[in-house]
């Protein structure tokens with residue numbers, strides 16, 4: 001159950017006479033800035049290239065702490081470097097070391113034998129650098145089981161490809177003189193498949209303070225059509241969590257969508273009664289738990305989910321690009337709008 005904080009509601013009402021101006025401000029950013037030009041730089045050719053590499057046999061299913069995961073981490077760091085995006089605190093180090101002690105799940109069914117890495121890249125804001133928009137994905141997957149590579153093309157080479165593409169678009173904008181007002185932090189987490197371990201480590205050991213994070217946009221599976229959507233219009237994405245902590249975040253995402261790719265935003269899995277409980281099942285939850293507004297973008301599960309057959313040839317690249325363009329547009333608005341979005345809702349659903 002959500003409770004709207006009364007005073008926030010009241011203050012929203014009190015300033016509603018001026019809110020029409022605020023609204024036009026935010027529309028102005030999406031409509032008149034160069035967002036479209038940079039959004040269009042996100043394309044199927046690049047997406048295919050990244051995804052086929054990340055989900056290749058060579059990367060051995062990117063199991064946490066194993067060779068394939070480390071190859072993927074190197075690949076990500078090299079992309080950010082190539083785009084001219086710095087690593088941690090302006091350095092060329094893109095890795096947050098996640099020690100062995102942090103790589104154990106609750107039931108101790110997973111205990112890592114080697115440390116692992118979260119990958120971080122940072123574009124400093126031109127006007128309000130201390131306020132940060134996070135765009136994230138997990139890049140680990142299941143590894144090799146019984147001699148078969150679990151490619152994890154949709155889960156989650158697709159979301160990781162999305163993060164790379166969004167980072168490149170922001171880097172291009174910055175080079176052209178349209179750097180974001182707020183900072184962008186791109187994060188690729190390890191250990192997600194073993195219990196959201198990489199993101200948990202980050203929120204317990206933040207490099208950039210959690211209070212500075214305005215919102216976190218997390219991407220986990222955006223390259224396929226979920227089985228519950230096969231017979232419907234497939235021009236969709238599931239949006240989960242957007243309205244749990246901030247009314248504005250939900251509205252901005254809808255506006256970003258209307259002004260760009262016009263996907264159907266499907267809120268089925270956002271219902272608190274949803275038995276799948278997807279809101280709690282990927283890295284964004286570690287941020288939401290800390291009071292940070294999040295959006296989880298997701299395509300739903302399908303017959304190849306967590307099977308070796310989740311391969312790059314089955315990805316719908318056009319849809320992957322559209323979904324990525326939506327997330328880019330939402331991030332652009334969050335980064336460039338005049339005011340930081342407000343947290344105006346208390347979400348106590350996790351205590352149920």
Ligand SMILES: [Zn+2]
Nearest residue numbers: 155156220221
């Ligand atoms: Zn996943």
